[in-house]
Amino acid sequence: MRLISRLASFARRIFHGHEVDSDLDAEIQSALALLTDQKIAQGMSPVEARRAAIIELGGVGQVKEEVRAVRTGAWLDSLLQDIRFGFRMLLKSPGFTAVAIITLALGIGANAGVFSMINTLLLRSLPFREPGRLTLLQNFVPPHDSATQFHDWHPQYFSDAAAFEDIDANLSGDRSVIRAHISQTSGNFFSALGTQPVLGHAFAPEDDVNASGLGLPGRNAVVVIGYGLWQELFGGDPKVLGATIRVDGNPLIVIGIAPPGFDYPNKTVVRKPGAFTPGNDGWVAIGRLKSGISLEQAQAAFAVETSRERSATNDRNPRPKMISLRDSLLGPVRLASLLLMGAVALVLLIACTNLAGLLMARTAERAAELSIRAALGASRARLARQLLTECLLLSSAAAVAGLLVASWTISLAAKVEPPPLGAQSYSTLNGPVLIFTILTSIVTAVLFGVLPLLYVTRMHSWGVRARSSVRTRGLRMVHDGLAVAQVTLTIVLLGAAVSVGSAFAHLMRIDRGYNVRGIDTISVSLADTTHQGPGREAAYFEQILDRVRLLPGVRSASATEFLPLYAATFIGGRFGMDGHPAKRPSLMIPIFSDYFQTMGGRILFGREFNNAEVRSGAKVAVVDERFARLFGSPADAVGRQLTISRAPGFVPAGSAIVGVVRAMDYDTDPGVANEPQVFVPSKNPAFSSATVVVRIDGRAEDHLAAIRDTIQSLDPQVPVYSVKTMQQRLNEAFARPSFYRVAIWIFAGFALLLTIIGVYGLLAYGVARRTNEIGVRIALGATQGSVMRMVLWQACWLGCRRSPCLLYQECRGQPDRNRARESRCTNRGCGGGDTRGGGSCCVSTRPPRHASGSRSGPPPRVTRPSVSPSKVIRRSTN
């Protein structure tokens, strides 16, 4: 009953607000009239009676305000009123509003953008069943001599384990050949991950077979192709099942289509059942933890198992490690993303400080308005709420604009740091990001609104003193504090930017063992072409090289199966010297003649292969110094025998070492030590593919097209791809750190800009407030120049005195402080004594105080008779 009648009255006020209000006004006016009548009847004059009546009533406005305050939903009324008023105030100063919104929008937008990235990269789950239970075994090769051996390997902590190996291959449907990333997987790959083809079916466990090579036709000649490839090659035709595609020339039947965006591992577009063969160290195992077993328990069990094995075989490889699949996908980006998040948070903080300063100044300007409102019956809480509403209006407008900024940030980020699984894209319009944006804008509003709020709550209820006299030291301290906070935060951000930048510069300057400049690289694959076959591939590459070497501007040309920076596929084995096996496996890199000369590598001892050796497939080898050092002094390695303990079919054994070279950087991650390297003549390229490298006189870019055309003209059917300069490859390899570096630089630059604007605003405001004082100074004889000098000096003083290092020094102790203050006093004669914590902008028509006296207690207001104000002013303006 009571509730219903309240709601009814609330509704009446919403729909007939104006009537209700005029009714209230009439009621109070009539009460006033009655009261006045009463007073007149008691014998007062009409004027007196009315005055007495108003006093007794307690003010018409106030009574009305109190009535409004007790009504149901009064808060909503006042909120709407605040919002309306806030809008008007913001529209009244469009310049300020625009600056504030743009500043905040950039800050909030950058935050939302980076958060969206982090949300996708780190927080959202992978599109697998119970992704948290999936683990990856690093630095560990599962048993793989045969399919049976792999399936028999079944650690007790896994409910399911699968294996895969990913490589590049030539892929052809009906049309031309393309180069694509494919993987061979154990038959249970899909079921272990907990995902299913959207069309057709996955492999059967018995699909994987024992084979002595990669991609042999047989009963495992089936593939599950990626969703994107299905769209691209077959136009999304559902009748694709049963069609044939050729992988490196082998016809394989399509039995399924993977879900959209499922590109694990490593952006694979085609998956085929595994062909298990001894000696292939490329297998990687993933496992699903049994329910009830935690990752830590499994890790411990795995560590025990592997360390037993390691000590038995005296293995010096990096220690095998079990990590969660998520970490394996996100490991490299986690730290960088969090760093980025920290940087944008700092930017937002600076933006807040900036706005706090601006708003503070504005609120002080509005002191008159605020005191009138207080006099008209607004409580302090009400005024505070009003200001907070204005802040929230600003920040929510900024949040909306910020979402635009965010989507821009994201599209930029998606180019450089694509989400690891295509199914997940960065998006601004999802729940967590929107919630984050809203929360950020609220927190922001509170952050930059808190100072004006404090100002209002400290205001006397009868209103603040007139504008010119609002010169409380507290206010000035706050201003200085804001400026200092901004400068400090910016210095932090700039410091971070500089250190990230120099780390990156260092990364790019690292000695890679070859000369990046002036090299063109072009990849050629002979798989599935007429040039494939024993001995024919090498001959074809020799033909290419013969032609390329004749081109103008070409200084030398060679080819290799693996370029530096390309360590995606590990081919190698446990090489040794003179029958002693090395303790670590080495990378094996088949090369053609003149390779080191072309790459600008350094031959430390001996020589590189000559043409005849490569053509005849002579048993010679070049090793890098780290390999040589495993067996003693590098200088002695030349002439010794290279041996291999467990020989995969295509690795030559018993070659004579003819040269020792400086190691080339085959890994993009500077934190990972390269494996020792063994270079052998490329007689029978393992994957029928190689990359031609050409050293150019002049700009590498200018010759790229000509070289590509020359290679293509030899046989247009042969796929020629990755036509890039070496520098381009390097840039691509370091695109990620480069992106983070650029992002941090942009944020730091933005912070600097904000700070400059903010500090300028604060100083300009400070000077504007001192107009009277400056006028007095000029009247007393200060010249324009000396006033300008004073302002400048004080600005610098603010900068220096408040910079973090001095702040630190100052915190160290009272004696220092006093000494500093004394010296300041003697230097300047004035102003120095007025610095209790923040007073750089000394406002001293007041005489100086005793240096030691101003530290504690309220500042003494006594004037020292020996110093006249005019003298002080003249001295301080000198």
Next chain:
Amino acid sequence: MSPEQTNLLQGTLDLMILKALALDEMHGLGISRRIEQITKGTFQVKPGSLFPALHRMEESGWLASAWGESENNRRAKYYKLTKAGRRQLGTETERWSRISIAIARALEAS
């Protein structure tokens, strides 16, 4: 003023207003005059607290208001008790008499 006191006074004020209106409808100043009269001057209700209370009680459905003519021909807003208001007066009266008896006993006990 501490919150307890406010509550006590607010409760008292509500009861006073209800009581004042029990016989006849009245305008705001009339109510405050009537309260002063029936409490023999103990309670003097300021318009600043009277009007918010009247509006609050009207919202609660205890009072109804209508414009009318005052004794000296001025337009004034007249309040009267609703049914709910009478019920409320009953409960409040009972509550207060219980409290006053309890307090009287407590004071006599010593």
